[in-house]
Amino acid sequence: MLDRRQALLSAMGAGLAAAASAQTPPPGHGTGRSRHPDPTETIDLWPDMPPQTARPLPVERAVERSTADGVGDREVRGIARPRLVVFRPARPNGCAALVSPGGGYRYIVIDKEGYEMARWLSARGWTVFVLFYRLPGEGWTDRANVPLSDAQRAMRLIRARADAYGQRRDRIAAIGFSAGGHLCADLATRFAIPVYQPVDAADRLSARPDIAAPIYAVQSMALPVAHAGSRTALLGPDATPAIERAHTPAVNLTAATPPLFLAHAEDDGAVPVENSLALRAAARAAGVPVETQLFEEGGHGFGLRAAAGKPAALWPELFARWAAGRGFAA
Incomplete structure (x- = not known):
């Protein structure tokens, strides 16, 4: 006799997968210079209007910043339909990743910190979901919790659809870069923490990632360690110390936080390495396993491509080996 919870999750996943047709296309679809074709499969996070509704709704627009053929570097703003862009592997290994690109909470980097990481993981058997979350300064109410609402909802939808994607519900990672690293750590x-009202059965599931990898992450919201641009974009210009603390992951870290993988360059001139060091110290104090990789050289925003030829280029392999040690397939 089937376990009732397993039956509920299987039915939920089937229903959600059936509803996945006619979803919003990926941001900036077909506008980039990358030699790789854009993905086409997406999952809208919310069945109707998302919470913390903005009036008027922002208008989505993508800009290609690269001038080199074969190398894409798009940014997108105005996301009114937050969604996941899906990368399916040829042979699923049972692992999934929610990838949150950066952009200082003012825009989202599509290629460098989204699709490139997704392709790298997908080639190794991971099912990858790139998160295009709402940007807090674009008129949404409760601005500081808007990105987290989308991230929580995304994690629950990934877990609800696990059967449809050939993945395990207890093998879902969160990976984020820069401001997306803050969202990952948040x-x-x-x-x-309830930041939106449940909308369907998926919201009964846990939003906890099984492991998390904030990469050169914005973490502190208190100056001078904070990245000033991300802090203002997330919290607004008049944030109080109490609001800063409420949105600083190191302050909120507990024993329930999943194991962490941190990577940062010590010559990062945009987001000081002290952000990752404080998160590491908090994890150690709480007894949360934490792997920390610090690189002498790499600057900020190295992703995969900008780390080439430097020791920081090793970080994806180091992450994959660390994740394998925690039960994620090698």
Whole structure:
């Protein structure tokens, strides 16, 4: 006799997968210079209007910043339909990743910190979901919790659809870069904080990632360690110390936080390495396993491509080996 919870999750996943047709296309679809074709499969996060509704709604627009053929570097703003862009592997290994690109909470980097990481993981068997979350300064109410609402909802939808994608519900990673790294760490530390009203059965599931990898992450919201641009974009210009603390992952880290993988360059001139060091110290104090990779050289925003030829280029392999040690397939 089937376990009732497993039956509920299977039915939920089937229903959600059936509803996945006619979803919003990927941001900036077909506008980039990358030699790789854009993905086409997406999952809208919300069945109707998302919470913390903005009036008027922002208008989505993507800009290609690269001038080199074969190398894409798009940014997108105005996301009114937050969604996941899906990368399916040829042979699923049972692992999934929610990838949150950066952009200082003012825009989202599509290629460098989204699709490139997704392709790297997908080639190794991971099913990858790139998150295009709402940007807090574009008129949404409760601005500081808007990105987290989208991240929590994304994690629950990935878990609900696990059967449809050939993945395990207890093998879902969160990976984020820069401001997307803040969102990753925020999700890892505040996954159980209610920031929106449940909308369907998927919201009964946990939003906790099984592991989390904030990469050269914005973490502190208190100056001078904070990245000033991300802090203002997320919290607004008049944030109080109490609001800063509420949105600083190191302050919110508990024993329930999943194991962490941190990577940062010590010559990062945009987001000081002290952001990752404080998160590491908090994890150690709480007894949360944490792997920390610090590189002498790499600057900020190295992703995969900008790390080429430097020791920092090793970070994806180091992450994959660390994740394998925690039960994620090699």
